[in-house]
Amino acid sequence: MVDHETPRGPVDSSRIPRYAGPATFARLPRLDEVGGKADVAVVGVPFDSGVSYRPGARFGGNAIREASRLLRPYNPAQDASPFALAQVADGGDIAVNPFDINEAVETIEAAADQLLYGGARLMTLGGDHTIALPLLRAVAKQHGPVALLHFDAHLDTWDTYFGAEYTHGTPFRRAVEEGILDTSALSHVGTRGPLYGKQDLTDDEKMGFGIVTSADVMRRGVDEVADQLRQRVGNRPLYVSIDIDCLDPAHAPGTGTPEAGGMTSRELLEILRGLSGCNLVSADVVEVAPAYDHAEITSVAASHTAYELVTLMSRQIAEARAQ
Numbered sequence: 001m002v003d004h005e006t007p008r009g010p011v012d013s014s015r016i017p018r019y020a021g022p023a024t025f026a027r028l029p030r031l032d033e034v035g036g037k038a039d040v041a042v043v044g045v046p047f048d049s050g051v052s053y054r055p056g057a058r059f060g061g062n063a064i065r066e067a068s069r070l071l072r073p074y075n076p077a078q079d080a081s082p083f084a085l086a087q088v089a090d091g092g093d094i095a096v097n098p099f100d101i102n103e104a105v106e107t108i109e110a111a112a113d114q115l116l117y118g119g120a121r122l123m124t125l126g127g128d129h130t131i132a133l134p135l136l137r138a139v140a141k142q143h144g145p146v147a148l149l150h151f152d153a154h155l156d157t158w159d160t161y162f163g164a165e166y167t168h169g170t171p172f173r174r175a176v177e178e179g180i181l182d183t184s185a186l187s188h189v190g191t192r193g194p195l196y197g198k199q200d201l202t203d204d205e206k207m208g209f210g211i212v213t214s215a216d217v218m219r220r221g222v223d224e225v226a227d228q229l230r231q232r233v234g235n236r237p238l239y240v241s242i243d244i245d246c247l248d249p250a251h252a253p254g255t256g257t258p259e260a261g262g263m264t265s266r267e268l269l270e271i272l273r274g275l276s277g278c279n280l281v282s283a284d285v286v287e288v289a290p291a292y293d294h295a296e297i298t299s300v301a302a303s304h305t306a307y308e309l310v311t312l313m314s315r316q317i318a319e320a321r322a323q
């Protein structure tokens with residue numbers, strides 16, 4: 001825990017209307033307002049040069065921040081006040097080159113290295129799924145190979161697109177090749193939709209991934225799924241990557257590669273709450289493309305998703321401190 005006796009929390013919405021002023025995540029202080037140090041740094045990654053279909057996820061981080069103005073400080077579903085248990089702060093955006101994917105990947109990794117230094121946890125907002133690779137590289141430098149729960153309609157373990165290795169459909173194959181994932185504890189959740197061929201599934205299985213499809217979630221229910229995921233992960237350091245297209249387009253229309261038949265936002269939030277006790281070291285929420293959104297449906301879902309993840313991290317931090 002950073003040495004703030006009492007963490008500095010969000011702006012008080014009973015004194016300053018929640019729609020006033022610039023948006024930080026959940027109206028939390030900026031990182032520079034808490035001395036540049038936080039237990040959990042929430043950071044935007046405005047990058048979408050790795051997409052294979054609709055662009056726009058570069059605007060996701062700020063859309064999530066805007067939608068997060070309505071979050072409140074107590075989370076009843078986890079019986080916790082995440083911003084009082086640990087210092088959570090908004091670290092702004094990682095400025096990345098939109099014209100050079102290789103350089104962008106390096107910049108994200110270097111920025112994440114700095115933010116994670118000293119044991120902090122990262123909650124990134126926005127960007128396309130390409131960014132998970134440099135984030136995982138940085139996390140693995142701190143913790144060794146990590147367990148991964150990957151919520152997504154897609155596998156994102158494909159090899160290349162148009163010869164490009166770093167894209168939003170390939171981060172997890174690269175991560176397995178680089179040895180930065182603990183291949184005994186990998187799972188996709190929410191998988192569905194047409195593939196290029198059956199081989200996609202055999203390749204994915206060889207890499208070590210288990211699959212919980214969106215239909216599995218519907219048939220087996222959230223509690224059983226969360227139990228299974230918790231068991232698979234155990235006490236390994238865990239990274240959770242959430243592609244908002246894991247949700248049905250009815251729950252997340254604002255995304256680049258939508259697929260019918262997805263989870264509800266209620267199911268996603270409940271599965272995340274069921275991961276309580278896992279050692280969640282960092283997480284991302286990616287693929288929010290506000291241009292395709294309506295009435296902030298997608299960014300509201302994404303803001304609540306990040307809120308559950310931050311709550312899991314804050315509770316972990318508080319528990320570790322108490323021991």
Ligand SMILES: N=C(N)NCCCC(=O)O
Nearest residue numbers: 052129154156168169257
């Ligand atoms: N949305 C993400 N991350 N990946 C989608 C890849 C879709 C495709 O190969 O058509």
Ligand SMILES: [Zn+2]
Nearest residue numbers: 153154243245
């Ligand atoms: Zn996806």
Ligand SMILES: [Zn+2]
Nearest residue numbers: 129152156243
């Ligand atoms: Zn994805």
